[in-house]
Amino acid sequence: MRVAAGLLVLLAACRAFDPIAEVPHQHREVRDTKAAIAMILAENPQPRVYAIGEYHQTRNAIAKASPLARFTREIISMLEPHAQHLVVEAWLDATCWSDTAAQVAAATQRADSVKMEVMRLVNASRQRGLQPHTLPMTCIEYDAVVDASGHVDFLLLLQLVTDKLAETTRRILAADRNTSVIVYGGALHNDLYPRWPLEELSYAKPLAQEIGGHVLEIDLVVPEIVAPMQMIRSEPWFPLLGRASPDRVLVWQRGPASYVVILPAQSEEVSKVAKLVDPM
Structure with a gap:
């Protein structure tokens, strides 16, 4: 009987385990995206750099609206009153990039709609009075990320993207000490608290050190896009996907000026990816 009683206690404890309770720091839930961004801006009134990061949509992880489309x-419109420039992780003038770009798109399975969505963002920024900037690349720089066998060296490519995001943003900030910049790119590059060995792929951390803080990191998470990604399972905020819903936005703060925003899900179905299976 004691053994049976012990098993019942153990099962009860397992059933009571809440993975969301294990997420470090408390998360907050708000009604929609605008409420989430407004809350973050109220807590960080004077950034010079709005470092926005996304988890890229791929052909295997598609949502009705990509993070880029939702941002646009x-x-x-909520960031525009606070900034004068927009830097986008894109190469719209890449005349010598076609072969390499095709390899990158094939290897990363980037969605075909990405280029058009970037153009929409650039046009929207101009309409709102922001000056858009894409990343300037020379043909020599393009060639440098291709190895001797003719394949793209993705680590070199990531380092090049990081350097270009940093250089472009620094140049804008140096030209006017009163200006602020929105930087939109991958969630890897905007980390204020990057994990080893990814420090070299963040422009945000060294930039914050150079300008005395004033960098606000916001990662945009579309539940349907990140749900299939194995690398996301190790993120401390991953269990929060169990609360993903069309009716709420979840905001998790990694540290000072660093936020993860889990955008509204298309349905409740995606939340199952982060929920434990009840053995009973």
Whole structure:
């Protein structure tokens, strides 16, 4: 009987385990994206750099609206009153990039709609009075990320992207000490608290050190896009996907000026990816 009682206690404890309770720091839930961004801006009134990061949509992880489309539609209008420039992780003038770009798109399975969505963001920023900047690349720099066998060296490519994001942003800030910049790119590059060995792929951390803080990191998470990604399972905020819903936005703060925003899900179905299976 004692053994049976012990097993019942153990099972009860397992059933009571809440993975969300294990997420470090407390998360907050708000009604929609605009409420989430407004809350973050109220807590960080004077950034010079709005470092926005996304988890890229791929052909295997598609949502009705990508993070880039949601940023253009819902968020840029809230940041525009606070900034004068927009830097985008894109190469729209890449005349000698076609072969390499095709390799990158194939290897990363980037969605075909990305280029058009970047153009929409650039046009929207101009309409709102922001000066858009894409990343300037020379043909020599393009060639440098291709190895001797003719394949793209993705580590070199990531380092090149990081350097270009940093250089472009620094140049804008140096030209006017009163200006502020929105930087939109991958969630790897905007980390204020990057994990080893990824420090070299963040422009945000060294930039914050150079300008005395004033860098606000916001990662945009579309539940349907990140749900299939194995690398996301190790993120401390991953269990929060169990609360993903069309009716709420979840905001998790990694540290000072660093936020993860889990955008509204298309349905409750995606939340199952982060929920424990009940053995009973």
